[in-house]
Amino acid sequence: MPREASPERTPGPVRRRERTEENMERLLSAAADLMARQGYDKTSIRDVGREAGFSLAGMYYYFRSKEELLYRIQDRTFGLLLAQQERLAADGGTPEERFRRLVCSHLSYLSTHRDELKVCTFELESLKGEYYAKIEKLRRRYFKLMAQLVGDLLGASGRTGVDARDIRHSTLFVFGMLNWALMWFDPRRDSPTGELGEKMVGMVLDGLRG
């Protein structure tokens, strides 16, 4: 008896590929979850397999090595964030508006992809060679994007003697706030990300006593 007698469904090999992709998704997700909690080194392939419902050897059908698994998580997660941020930055508006958009969007992404982003942020140096170089390139692009915006803000502030180092430092301050949020943000305890974004933008633009 045929499996899919019903007429409207996708017939066969597609089903198969879909299930494979679902499995890959489940693998990446379980790995990101564990690695975010205990770190890359403390997370064994065996742990990931147990969490995702695979045998140890069975998972090597989906990746060549543990490092490639880490790379796939970082590439997918950070690539998505970067694309989204570049789109938002290109959307126009005053520097303040664009900056606010980027910060809020970053925090929103953080709240929905916390584990993966934590892996991206704190496990870059667990990658080597080509893997490291590729992710590092994404990071640089994001940094430049934000630094451009921060430079515009500093320029529009009517300050004198703003140099490249000032821009770099201010940008690093901003990323410090954003990235450190990975360590404490808890959707149950902390206000919705929109509000949090406004607070952060408020401090960056006008400070605590502005």
Place this chain on the structure above:
Amino acid sequence: MPREASPERTPGPVRRRERTEENMERLLSAAADLMARQGYDKTSIRDVGREAGFSLAGMYYYFRSKEELLYRIQDRTFGLLLAQQERLAADGGTPEERFRRLVCSHLSYLSTHRDELKVCTFELESLKGEYYAKIEKLRRRYFKLMAQLVGDLLGASGRTGVDARDIRHSTLFVFGMLNWALMWFDPRRDSPTGELGEKMVGMVLDGLRG
């Protein structure tokens, strides 16, 4: 034969103890150096021994376990920082002055104890049980100290409706900037810490367009 025969030079057993303490110092320093660069898990006791000039087994005279080694680094480093910051915070002055003092002092400590502080900040969760609890207590104290100050700043800003969550978030923003500096600060590239502290204080108090 009395213990202290010669008046000016320490004769014997003191010399011995001194050398032992120097060795311990060298061990902690080498371990912090390696752990800051490659992380706690990737740093093997064998690596530390090679770097500090000890044999593998020889080091177990100085600590009971690898985890105790990590604890000693964190306790000493963070304990010193905390004591220094509590002293400075108690010294009086306006909230702005005290806040400026704390930030600059933290950055100064960071520039002279970068490796150790990096281990404190990013390897807390490699400790367990009693070790974890003790270091976590130090962290909480430092957070409260800073939050108190940030609360004063927010209160003095003439804002309305400042609640505990606002204070917490602003404090976390500040620590984000401070801690993230561990990832990029380079004494050769970045301005002297005093100047960097002024920049950071400037952003926190008045923002980029203040």
Place this chain on the structure above:
DNA sequence: CACCAATTGGAACGAACGTTCGATATGTTA
């Protein structure tokens, strides 16, 4: 059904790790 490719897992390997043990060396004291 027979065939083939996609998928899965049991078992084992070699390497690296933290830790322990027992013996040895070192320096101080009496």
Place this chain on the structure above:
DNA sequence: TAACATATCGAACGTTCGTTCCAATTGGTG
């Protein structure tokens, strides 16, 4: 010098890890 605590090390143990091999199973196709 004899005796003793301090300090050091080579060698080994047991465990965990990432990875590989190979046989078995599954599911879709002709």
